[in-house]
Amino acid sequence: MRRFNLKRNILVTVISFFVWSSEHGTCNAREGKHWGRSKATPQSISNKNGRNPRGSKNLVHQASRMMGELYTAQDETTKTPLQNGGSSVTFNVLDYGAKGDGSADDTKAFEAAWADACKVEASTMLVPTGSVFLVKPISFAGPNCDPNIIFQLDGKIIAPTSSAAWGSGLLHWLNFSELKGITVRGKGVIDGQGSVWWNDSPLDKPEEVAATSARDSNYSSSQNLISSEVSQKMPSTKPTALRFYGSTDVTVTGITIQNSPQAHLKFDDCTLVRVFDFSVSSPGNSPNTDGIHLQNSQDVVIHSSNLACGDDCISIQAGCSGIYIHDINCGPGHGISIGSLGKDSTKACVSNITVRDTTIHSAISGVRIKTWQGGSGAVQGVMFSNIQVSEVETPIMIDQYYCDGSKCQNKTSAVGVSGISYQNIKGTYTSKAVHFACSDSLPCKGVILNTIELKPQQEDKPLSEPFCWKTYGELQTSTTPPIDCLLVGKASNPYSC
Numbered sequence: 001m002r003r004f005n006l007k008r009n010i011l012v013t014v015i016s017f018f019v020w021s022s023e024h025g026t027c028n029a030r031e032g033k034h035w036g037r038s039k040a041t042p043q044s045i046s047n048k049n050g051r052n053p054r055g056s057k058n059l060v061h062q063a064s065r066m067m068g069e070l071y072t073a074q075d076e077t078t079k080t081p082l083q084n085g086g087s088s089v090t091f092n093v094l095d096y097g098a099k100g101d102g103s104a105d106d107t108k109a110f111e112a113a114w115a116d117a118c119k120v121e122a123s124t125m126l127v128p129t130g131s132v133f134l135v136k137p138i139s140f141a142g143p144n145c146d147p148n149i150i151f152q153l154d155g156k157i158i159a160p161t162s163s164a165a166w167g168s169g170l171l172h173w174l175n176f177s178e179l180k181g182i183t184v185r186g187k188g189v190i191d192g193q194g195s196v197w198w199n200d201s202p203l204d205k206p207e208e209v210a211a212t213s214a215r216d217s218n219y220s221s222s223q224n225l226i227s228s229e230v231s232q233k234m235p236s237t238k239p240t241a242l243r244f245y246g247s248t249d250v251t252v253t254g255i256t257i258q259n260s261p262q263a264h265l266k267f268d269d270c271t272l273v274r275v276f277d278f279s280v281s282s283p284g285n286s287p288n289t290d291g292i293h294l295q296n297s298q299d300v301v302i303h304s305s306n307l308a309c310g311d312d313c314i315s316i317q318a319g320c321s322g323i324y325i326h327d328i329n330c331g332p333g334h335g336i337s338i339g340s341l342g343k344d345s346t347k348a349c350v351s352n353i354t355v356r357d358t359t360i361h362s363a364i365s366g367v368r369i370k371t372w373q374g375g376s377g378a379v380q381g382v383m384f385s386n387i388q389v390s391e392v393e394t395p396i397m398i399d400q401y402y403c404d405g406s407k408c409q410n411k412t413s414a415v416g417v418s419g420i421s422y423q424n425i426k427g428t429y430t431s432k433a434v435h436f437a438c439s440d441s442l443p444c445k446g447v448i449l450n451t452i453e454l455k456p457q458q459e460d461k462p463l464s465e466p467f468c469w470k471t472y473g474e475l476q477t478s479t480t481p482p483i484d485c486l487l488v489g490k491a492s493n494p495y496s497c
Contacts, residue, residue, distance in 0.1 A: 088150070090124040091117045093133065100131025102158065107136040114140050121146035127188060129154035136165050137239065139175045142247075148181035153188035153255050159241070161196045162232075169237025173261075177245040184242070185253045192241045192260035197234050198286050238262040238288070244270050253277050263290040264309065269319075273300040279307070284332030284362065286310035291333065294320050303327045312337040313360070318348035318377070325354065331361035335392065337368045338382065340402045342375015342415040349377045349497035356385040366395035369420065370402040373439070374411035378495040380419045389427035391457050396422055398447070398471070400439040414439035416495030421448040428457040433481055434466035445491040447473030453480045 091113045094100060098109035110133070117125040123146070127133060135157050159173055160166070173192065176182055241260035244250050249272045257264040258281040265280070267273055280291040291307035294300060296319035306329045307313040313330035316323055316338045330336060336355055341348035348371070360366050367384040389395040400414050417438065433454040438444035456463050468485030475486060 102132035118145035142178035153186035169235030194259040197261040278305040335365035339370035361390040371415040378416040385423040393431040432464040436471040438470040443470035450476040
């Protein structure tokens with residue numbers, strides 16, 4: 001590609017967003033290693049009064065990115081207007097040989113388009129509307145790519161359903177790694193065609209799988225047809241549909257991810273993440289299909305999105321801090337969860353989490369914290385506020401005895417849980433309104449309940465009373481149903497990361 005230098009002024013990118021924060025430190029870690037204290041504390045995000053802001057339009061805003069050096073493109077390359085009046089070099093996958101017919105393998109065309117887009121700051125890689133692209137596992141990788149690349153997804157990308165495409169099993173399908181200023185946007189669809197995996201694989205979390213209900217009866221018959229055509233069993237390792245690793249200033253907006261083999265969207269070791277106007281669509285009985293999975297990531301804002309899946313709508317894992325979630329429509333699924341944490345005696349640190357102005361329906365859990373016995377570390381500084389639930393089995397839960405199998409031994413150490421606030425949680429439940437099962441050795445402390453109004457979905461059906469074990473906290477208002485099992489006072493044991 002011929003190139004020439006074009007000098008332009010650079011407009012500084014401004015990113016401002018707000019999060020309710022606590023005074024505690026945070027921890028970072030990578031898989032397979034014990035957690036260590038982060039050298040740089042993630043920036044606390046709050047307004048001048050230390051409160052959570054309300055207007056979602058003003059919470060997440062990113063100024064237009066400017067180009068530094070522009071390159072001329074090949075004849076097939078176009079330029080897309082930018083908000084500042086300049087232009088962005090666009091690399092259309094059709095110009096690199098992609099067929100877009102839903103059956104030809106378009107992986108090499110995607111790789112070639114990315115290779116060129118990677119060399120041009122603020123370029124756009126275009127997946128155009130009106131086409132269906134079959135793409136095998138692929139990595140759009142840095143760290144040597146120029147910053148602020150846009151992956152414009154207007155068409156549809158589908159995963160292969162042949163076991164030969166996956167070898168012995170892969171953790172990810174579409175993987176973006178070690179990038180700065182990467183945006184995935186558009187009105188397109190990523191379809192993992194997950195039924196070929198779900199039908200053959202055992203459930204990893206059998207105790208969390210809800211009975212199949214009428215809401216799943218309209219599950220796509222075409223998916224069943226695809227499954228019947230698979231001649232060889234799929235690998236036991238199921239991939240995440242779209243994953244970001246080791247990246248900074250990440251935006252995902254507008255797109256839909258559906259029928260992922262496992263998690264739909266994952267962020268691992270990322271900072272400054274924005275997800276909005278985003279959709280997840282999978283059946284409620286699809287196993288382990290988390291909507292959004294956060295791990296080792298800081299300063300994340302997720303809002304104005306619809307998440308329907310077979311597991312946690314949003315899962316917040318170890319090493320996360322500065323997470324602000326609001327205006328989410330969750331269901332079916334397993335609600336919004338922190339954890340599970342501390343498995344296999346690992347140290348897990350999670351802090352500064354806010355979930356507010358959210359609807360959860362037809363779910364196993366509402367807002368939940370789950371930790372394994374034997375772990376260490378802390379979950380601290382969490383607020384769940386303005387949550388509306390409907391047909392949720394257990395709307396409010398802390399479980400420090402979490403176990404996803406039948407052979408879990410009792411252990412004394414635990415991940416500490418403190419400073420958890422539940423404000424204005426209302427709606428209906430089908431099993432138990434509140435379940436606090438805290439550790440004998442590290443009781444939960446600082447659990448605050450204010451304006452809790454939860455009623456049985458069926459008034460005439462007998463249900464379990466609220467349950468508390470080793471839970472220290474405060475009722476700031478009367479609750480429905482009455483929650484009289486909290487312990488008064490303060491637990492003396494320290495929690496730290």
